[in-house]
Amino acid sequence: MTELILQALYSGILAGSSYALIALGLALVFGTMRIINLAHGEMVLVAAYMAYTLENAYGWNPLTAIPLAVIVACMLSVIVNFLVGRIRHDRELNSLILTFGLGIMLTNVSLMIWKADIRSTKSAWLQDAISFGSLYSMKSELLFFGVSLVLVGAVAWWLRASWYGRAVRAVSSNREAAKLMGINPQRTELVSFLVAGMLAGFAGVALYCNSVIQPSLGGALTVKAFIITVLAGMGSIVGVLIGALLIGIAEALTTTLASSALQDLTGMVLFLLVLFVMPNGLFGTKQHD
Amino acid sequence: MLKLEAVTVRFGGLTAVNRVSLEVPPAGILGLVGPNGAGKTTLFNAVSGLVKPRSGSIQFGGHDISRWPQHRRARAGLGRTFQIPQPLAQLTVHENLVVAQRFGAGAVDEQKLDEILQLVGLAAKAHRDAATALSLSELKALEVAKALATRPQLLLLDEVLAGMESDSKRAFREMLQNVHERFRVGLLIIEHDIETISALCPRVVVLNFGEVIADGEPDAVFRDPRVIESYTGAVPA
Amino acid sequence: MTRRTLATGMLLVALYVGVPLLFGGDLYLMSNIVAALTIAGIALSWALLGNLGGMVSFGHAAFVGVGAYVSALCVMKLGVPVFAAIALGGIGAAMASILIAPALRLRGPYFALAILAYAHIFKIVATEWKSLTNGSGGLSSIPRFPQWLGFDFGSKTGSYFIVLSLVLAFAAIYNLVRRSHYGLALRAMHDSEAATRVVGVNSLLLKGWMLLLSAFMAGVMGAFNAHYINFLEPDYAFGAPWTTLPIVAAIFGGYRTIIGPVIGALVVYLVDQLIFKSLIPSGHQVILGALLIGMILWSPGGMLPPLTRFFNRRAHAEA
Numbered sequence: 001m002t003e004l005i006l007q008a009l010y011s012g013i014l015a016g017s018s019y020a021l022i023a024l025g026l027a028l029v030f031g032t033m034r035i036i037n038l039a040h041g042e043m044v045l046v047a048a049y050m051a052y053t054l055e056n057a058y059g060w061n062p063l064t065a066i067p068l069a070v071i072v073a074c075m076l077s078v079i080v081n082f083l084v085g086r087i088r089h090d091r092e093l094n095s096l097i098l099t100f101g102l103g104i105m106l107t108n109v110s111l112m113i114w115k116a117d118i119r120s121t122k123s124a125w126l127q128d129a130i131s132f133g134s135l136y137s138m139k140s141e142l143l144f145f146g147v148s149l150v151l152v153g154a155v156a157w158w159l160r161a162s163w164y165g166r167a168v169r170a171v172s173s174n175r176e177a178a179k180l181m182g183i184n185p186q187r188t189e190l191v192s193f194l195v196a197g198m199l200a201g202f203a204g205v206a207l208y209c210n211s212v213i214q215p216s217l218g219g220a221l222t223v224k225a226f227i228i229t230v231l232a233g234m235g236s237i238v239g240v241l242i243g244a245l246l247i248g249i250a251e252a253l254t255t256t257l258a259s260s261a262l263q264d265l266t267g268m269v270l271f272l273l274v275l276f277v278m279p280n281g282l283f284g285t286k287q288h289d
Numbered sequence: 290m291l292k293l294e295a296v297t298v299r300f301g302g303l304t305a306v307n308r309v310s311l312e313v314p315p316a317g318i319l320g321l322v323g324p325n326g327a328g329k330t331t332l333f334n335a336v337s338g339l340v341k342p343r344s345g346s347i348q349f350g351g352h353d354i355s356r357w358p359q360h361r362r363a364r365a366g367l368g369r370t371f372q373i374p375q376p377l378a379q380l381t382v383h384e385n386l387v388v389a390q391r392f393g394a395g396a397v398d399e400q401k402l403d404e405i406l407q408l409v410g411l412a413a414k415a416h417r418d419a420a421t422a423l424s425l426s427e428l429k430a431l432e433v434a435k436a437l438a439t440r441p442q443l444l445l446l447d448e449v450l451a452g453m454e455s456d457s458k459r460a461f462r463e464m465l466q467n468v469h470e471r472f473r474v475g476l477l478i479i480e481h482d483i484e485t486i487s488a489l490c491p492r493v494v495v496l497n498f499g500e501v502i503a504d505g506e507p508d509a510v511f512r513d514p515r516v517i518e519s520y521t522g523a524v525p526a
Numbered sequence: 527m528t529r530r531t532l533a534t535g536m537l538l539v540a541l542y543v544g545v546p547l548l549f550g551g552d553l554y555l556m557s558n559i560v561a562a563l564t565i566a567g568i569a570l571s572w573a574l575l576g577n578l579g580g581m582v583s584f585g586h587a588a589f590v591g592v593g594a595y596v597s598a599l600c601v602m603k604l605g606v607p608v609f610a611a612i613a614l615g616g617i618g619a620a621m622a623s624i625l626i627a628p629a630l631r632l633r634g635p636y637f638a639l640a641i642l643a644y645a646h647i648f649k650i651v652a653t654e655w656k657s658l659t660n661g662s663g664g665l666s667s668i669p670r671f672p673q674w675l676g677f678d679f680g681s682k683t684g685s686y687f688i689v690l691s692l693v694l695a696f697a698a699i700y701n702l703v704r705r706s707h708y709g710l711a712l713r714a715m716h717d718s719e720a721a722t723r724v725v726g727v728n729s730l731l732l733k734g735w736m737l738l739l740s741a742f743m744a745g746v747m748g749a750f751n752a753h754y755i756n757f758l759e760p761d762y763a764f765g766a767p768w769t770t771l772p773i774v775a776a777i778f779g780g781y782r783t784i785i786g787p788v789i790g791a792l793v794v795y796l797v798d799q800l801i802f803k804s805l806i807p808s809g810h811q812v813i814l815g816a817l818l819i820g821m822i823l824w825s826p827g828g829m830l831p832p833l834t835r836f837f838n839r840r841a842h843a844e845a
Contacts, residue, residue: 030635035635036635036638036639038584083819086823088826089826090826092635093582094822094826096582096584096635096638097582097773097777097818097822098822098823100818101774101814101816101817101819101822102819103815104770104811104812104814104818105812105815105816105819107811107815108810108812108815109809109812111808111809112806112808112812115808216766219766220646222639223639223643223646226639226642226643227643230636259654261650261653261654262650262654264646264650265647265650265651268643268644268646268647269647271640271643272625272628272640272643272644337724338723339720339724358723358728358730359720359723359724360724360727360728360729361728363723363724363725363726364726368724368725369724375720375721376721377713377714377717377722377725378714378718379713379714379716379717387707388707388714388722388725389725389726391707391710392707392711392727393726393727394726397707420717435721435725436725438725439725
């Protein structure tokens with residue numbers, strides 16, 4: 001039993017690290033633009049399908065799809081950024097509906113191109129088991145765990161140290177003040193969208209290598225990313241990482257102790273519990289006029 | 290009627306209101322003055338429920354209301370105006386009052402509404418759009434009318450005269466006097482205009498840096514060197 | 527006033543007599559009209575929550591699904607008469623909405639995402655609670671509408687009468703609420719929530735009522751649909767289209783009006799089913815997504831207001 005639980009913890013941490021990539025992109029865009037990109041999960045999914053396409057059509061290793069996945073996800077990011085920027089009234093709510101519509105489009109385009117079937121990698125090398133003592137994982141899981149840590153670390157460093165990163169932080173905390181300091185908010189938003197796209201590209205390939213994909217999965221990914229952002233509390237990268245690992249572990253434990261069908265339920269119940277127990281706590285929606 | 294005891298409000302590390310105690314007797318009038326940033330509006334927000342005090346008690350009509358939600362305080366007889374007028378947008382002036390009366394006082398009484406509209410001088414614009422068709426002083430009058438429609442026992446007036454010409458100020462002051470007498474409603478008034486305060490308020494409390502620095506009759510208070518100092522910007526020793 | 531009464535009367539005659547007489551023989555068209563009206567009912571419930579409650583819901587599928595399952599199970603396991611069960615389906619959905627009530631205090635995007643997550647939960651629960659719902663195997667032979675006073679409500683035309691009456695009733699209820707004092711307060715809360723609360727409006731409670739009412743309506747439509755198509759499975763009953771189609775319909779028609787979502791549903795659904803679906807069999811909803819984006823960018827208030835303005839201007843120009 002202990003061994004099973006240890007294994008679940010291990011798998012959960014590995015899976016959670018990829019969730020962090022998805023959630024971080026969502027949180028970054030939310031931070032700078034105050035909008036939730038409801039098509040974020042679909043973007044990740046489209047990136048995943050790039051890996052599928054290269055593997056399926058040319059027999060390439062899915063890892064070689066990373067550049068293409070990143071480029072495609074960044075292009076989608078730029079499109080979202082452009083469309084949202086053109087909303088004239090009530091951007092907060094209308095951007096939700098707009099990105100929701102974009103999500104519908106991406107899902108249905110995926111359905112047309114790649115059909116409704118469930119896809120996963122055929123690469124034996126990626127799926128090979130690798131063990132530490134009694135803990136097992138696939139090679140790809142361990143690989144993307146490392147990639148995720150490096151990327152999250154890089155983004156954290158970028159936000160802290162680089163000029164654009166600081167501009168992103170400035171726009172997040174006070175858009176008007178940032179403008180006065182000579183920061184172009186539009187440019188900054190675009191940059192945060194691009195970073196989100198880059199992360200989504202990696203996350204997509206990780207998703208394809210580590211598990212299975214299907215066009216209808218996008219919505220659930222967005223929800224998962226949002227749940228992590230909420231658990232984390234806004235504006236904390238370490239929080240996003242911890243929240244993501246938490247969800248990963250909770251899901252893995254549910255699979256081990258109950259059933260894999262209930263896996264998605266865990267995160268959502270956790271999320272609703274947070275809503276019940278700390279209605280204001282994690283969000284800081286209390287408003288002063 | 291309203292009794293604050295050692296009310297403290299903090300925003301993060303900033304103490305906006307520090308152990309403030311004051312009392313407004315039933316149907317009494319109290320002035321609340323102090324330089325910008327002294328914590329006057331924050332105190333109003335604490336009383337009307339927009340911010341939660343860190344500590345201290347707020348009693349109204351014999352109840353401790355410090356944990357009541359905003360709407361319950363309004364129904365209990367606490368009316369307030371906002372410094373920056375906040376008309377109920379998308380509604381006409383008349384509908385503004387209907388909402389306030391229906392939900393604040395319990396039932397709509399058209400006769401009473403007409404009386405209020407006459408009193409504050411908005412009868413002619415009753416069916417105009419509240420958010421777009423009113424001048425600044427009319428918006429301020431609407432603030433008062435809305436609060437009155439909830440049938441308050443105490444009105445918190447947050448700088449209702451600010452930004453007005455001296456003629457309108459005088460008229461507005463008279464209107465407030467009328468309101469006070471006609472509806473036997475207590476007034477707690479934030480105001481910078483010393484003339485207004487002196488004319489309306491038998492008693493004044495002065496706040497500075499979130500603390501009460503003086504309390505008494507207007508003439509005496511405005512001669513207090515500490516009060517003068519706080520207004521001239523010197524840091525109190 | 528009398529002219530208006532006359533127009534309303536003529537419209538009712540056209541809907542209740544004209545449509546069945548004209549199209550009653552075309553079963554394919556009738557079934558599409560019934561489905562479009564089902565979407566119209568859900569779109570109305572969505573618009574009520576959005577317009578009066580100020581909340582964008584991405585989880586209406588949950589209410590539709592709960593209503594469908596509650597009603598079907600009430601009839602199949604407890605022997606409740608079908609029409610009573612439909613009301614129970616609505617009540618069940620309203621009860622379900624209480625679970626999401628804590629999210630009411632969240633603003634804009636938080637509420638939207640919370641209700642999206644919530645809809646996912648319901649789908650999973652319906653799939654996994656096999657003893658009650660038969661899981662993904664689904665429920666088949668759900669009893670249809672009965673014969674009553676010699677008229678078969680289970681026929682296409684009978685179902686049309688039922689769903690039409692439901693949609694009209696919803697529109698009437700919506701209109702009543704909107705014109706009531708509650709409607710005034712809800713409208714005021716939109717732009718000035720703090721100011722509305724300090725005059726004594728319990729904004730959270732009012733929003734809660736709107737959520738409850740909206741969930742009830744969506745649940746009733748789900749229940750109607752369960753007895754109309756006689757089959758349910760979780761992927762269908764809680765499926766994304768129950769959220770997507772009403773949103774597209776309401777936004778297209780204009781979600782701040784009452785007639786908008788209904789017209790929007792009829793246009794969007796019928797065009798989607800009769801035209802797009804035959805052009806693009808798999809993934810035809812891509813057009814709905816594009817439509818949604820276009821509407822938000824160019825006419826977030828819906829097609830109806832600009833069209834009315836256009837025709838009014840034409841009328842004025844000609845006069």
